[in-house]
Amino acid sequence: xxSNMIRFPSSLFDDLDEMFFNFPAGVSRxxxxxxxxxxxxxxxxxxxxxxxxxxxxxxxxxxxxxxxxLLSISxxxxxxxxxxxxxxxxxxxxxxxxxxxxxxxxxxxxxxxxEAVYKDGVLHISVAKRxxxxxxKITIKA
Amino acid sequence: MSEQTNIQTTxxxxxxxxxxxxAMPLELSPAVDIIENKDGVTLLVDLPGVGKxxxxxxxxxxxxxxxxxxxxxxxxxxxxxxxxxxxxxxxxQFTLGSELDASAIDASLKDGLLKLVVPRSEQHKPKxxxxxxx
Numbered sequence: 420x421x422s423n424m425i426r427f428p429s430s431l432f433d434d435l436d437e438m439f440f441n442f443p444a445g446v447s448r449x450x451x452x453x454x455x456x457x458x459x460x461x462x463x464x465x466x467x468x469x470x471x472x473x474x475x476x477x478x479x480x481x482x483x484x485x486x487x488x489l490l491s492i493s494x495x496x497x498x499x500x501x502x503x504x505x506x507x508x509x510x511x512x513x514x515x516x517x518x519x520x521x522x523x524x525x526x527x528x529x530x531x532x533x534e535a536v537y538k539d540g541v542l543h544i545s546v547a548k549r550x551x552x553x554x555x556k557i558t559i560k561a
Numbered sequence: 562m563s564e565q566t567n568i569q570t571t572x573x574x575x576x577x578x579x580x581x582x583x584a585m586p587l588e589l590s591p592a593v594d595i596i597e598n599k600d601g602v603t604l605l606v607d608l609p610g611v612g613k614x615x616x617x618x619x620x621x622x623x624x625x626x627x628x629x630x631x632x633x634x635x636x637x638x639x640x641x642x643x644x645x646x647x648x649x650x651x652x653x654q655f656t657l658g659s660e661l662d663a664s665a666i667d668a669s670l671k672d673g674l675l676k677l678v679v680p681r682s683e684q685h686k687p688k689x690x691x692x693x694x695x
Contacts, residue, residue, distance in 0.1 A: 457645035463638050470633055472609035472646055475674030499594075499605055499676075506598035513592045513607050522643075540609035540673015541633060 455514045456492070458522060464554050467524050467546045474540030475499070481537070483544060485530045490544065493519035527552035587648035591627070599687050601661060601680035608651050609673040616670060618677070620663045625655045627675070660685035 459470040471492050473481065481494040495517045524546060532547035594605040608616065611629035619626050629651045657663050662682040669676050 458643065459633075459641065459646050460643040461635070461639040461641040463640070468635070468639055470610075470635075470646075472673075474607045474609040475605075475672050499674075501596045501598065501603050506596050506603075508594065508596050510593060510595035513594045513605060537672070539612045539632070540607075541631075543633070 454520055455518045456520065458492075458520060460522065462525070465548055467528055467548065469522060469544040469546070471520075471542040471544070472540070473537075473542050476537070476540070476542075478537060481542060483535055483542070485524075485533055485546065487530065488524040488526055488528055489521055490524055490546070491519060491521045492542070492544075493517070588650045588652045589646070589648045590653055591629075591651040593653065599681070601678060604655075604675075604677040604679070606651075606653070606675040606677070607673065608670070608675050611651065611670070611673060611675075613670055616675070618666070618668055618675075620657070620666065623657045623659070623663060625657055625663070625666075625677075625679075626652070627654075627677075628652045629675075 457472045459472075461468050469490065473492075473494075473496075476494065476496065480496070481492070484491050496513075496515050498515050525548070527548050528546045529549045530546070533544065535542060535544045537543075592607045596603045596605070606627060608627075608629045610631035610633055612632060615630040615632055617626075617628045631646070631649050631651070657679065660681055661679045663679070665680050667678040667680075
């Protein structure tokens with residue numbers, strides 16, 4: 420009864436997944452050891468596609484540059500403003516501050532043909548391969 | 562004590578809720594900031610790649626569940642060469658304290674950042690007590 424009356428602030432909002440620390444349901448955090456932001460990358464016949472997981476950003480706070488085949492993504496992630504005075508932060512897991520990641524792209528990319536789109540918090544960068552690196556259909560003569 | 566029981570119940574329901582069958586999709590736990598002020602609690606949840614149509618937020622009794630599917634509009638012929646994000650779904654659950662009004666949650670999603678404002682129920686808002694002159 421007493422424990423119900425003396426309430427630690429976090430009891431207002433218990434995080435259930437902490438209970439599942441060893442739960443074998445495959446619940447895992449987005450891996451951070453490789454740095455922020457997380458990146459997925461893949462290749463098609465014609466391009467290299469890079470997905471950068473960067474939610475809640477203003478476009479002017481993201482910097483993307485490509486030099487030869489080195490792609491760098493840098494920027495700053497600010498803390499969100501929460502209205503109302505006397506607010507207490509009692510859980511802070513989201514990344515804040517400056518970040519930079521450099522990705523080495525294959526040698527056959529054409530830096531001139533790069534497109535970047537920011538949608539739903541994912542920055543999608545598409546770099547075309549040089550035309551001589553793209554597959555070509557060869558006509559067979561009779 | 563009652564809180565303890567409640568959490569255990571939810572834990573038991575978890576495997577069933579996560580779908581039967583052996584091919585269990587890997588799920589990610591999104592990063593969350595929780596900020597409290599006198600009006601209630603604000604949650605900021607990082608859900609990159611999750612659009613409005615693929616996000617589900619529900620409250621069952623006092624358990625708040627957030628589930629979102631990442632949609633990257635990937636070219637089907639894309640061969641992955643490097644991956645930090647290995648799963649396609651974000652899931653996280655929270656237990657709301659009885660001081661919070663679960664029926665009045667305000668949710669907004671912008672650029673993959675979900676903001677949930679859970680107000681304190683009226684009777685739990687701090688009140689200023691006036692002191693009358695004696």
